[in-house]
Amino acid sequence: MGFYRQGMPQPLDRDGVKAAVISFIAAEEIALVERAFDPFEVDDPCPLNAGRPHRAIASCGEVVCRHCSKVFWR
Secondary structure, three states, X not given: OOXXXXXXXXXXXXXXXXXXXXXXXXXXXXXXXXXXXXOOOXXXXXXXXXOXXXXXXXXXXXXXXXXXXXXXXX
16 A cells, blocks of 8 residues: 655635535535535635635545645535
8 A cells, every 4th residue: 555646735715625526516505505605614714824714625535724624525
């Protein structure tokens, strides 16, 4: 068993988080995500990022903040 040789996941903005999650949810949930301004609360202040917004990354089917490890989607 080994590790994949790949770079660190790139930070995602609100649209990037939506794109990562849309493939896993049903049509009615997609409509809800599209209507809400920030459904995953990505733009909320991060306590470990000096009050700036969370820096979301997607890896292995999860979307988490790279600073505080808040899980936006699992």
